Amino acid sequence: MTISVLNRTDTAAPKQAEPTLGALHDRAGQVDEDLLPCRINNPELWFAELPVDVEFAKTLCQDCPVQALCLDGALERREPWGVWGGELFLQGVVIPRKRPRGRPRKDEAAA
Numbered sequence: 155m156t157i158s159v160l161n162r163t164d165t166a167a168p169k170q171a172e173p174t175l176g177a178l179h180d181r182a183g184q185v186d187e188d189l190l191p192c193r194i195n196n197p198e199l200w201f202a203e204l205p206v207d208v209e210f211a212k213t214l215c216q217d218c219p220v221q222a223l224c225l226d227g228a229l230e231r232r233e234p235w236g237v238w239g240g241e242l243f244l245q246g247v248v249i250p251r252k253r254p255r256g257r258p259r260k261d262e263a264a265a
């Protein structure tokens with residue numbers, strides 16, 4: 155009787171880059187800088203106070219060639235703040251949107 159063993163160590167799948175800031179910097183250095191939205195637009199948008207600006211930055215990230223690596227790294231580093239990879243981070247987690255300043259209206263649930 156012959157027993158065959160599946161060797162999973164020699165797969166031909168390409169290795170994914172570790173999602174470090176260094177890897178992101180290296181990958182970003184390999185693409186045309188004009189394709190990186192946070193390099194050609196005002197970088198303050200990615201750390202903006204106004205929710206409309208934050209949403210605009212998230213939209214701009216959608217066309218970025220390093221978006222997946224950027225997002226993976228931000229998740230792994232638990233970024234404290236800002237837009238990374240098309241998502242808004244606050245205290246290390248992704249939140250759906252930035253709240254405007256001030257207290258919520260008392261009748262907001264009815265609105």
Ligand code: SF4
Nearest residue numbers: 192215218221224239
């Ligand atoms: S995905 Fe990352 S690198 Fe690309 S524009 Fe957004 S924040 Fe910048």
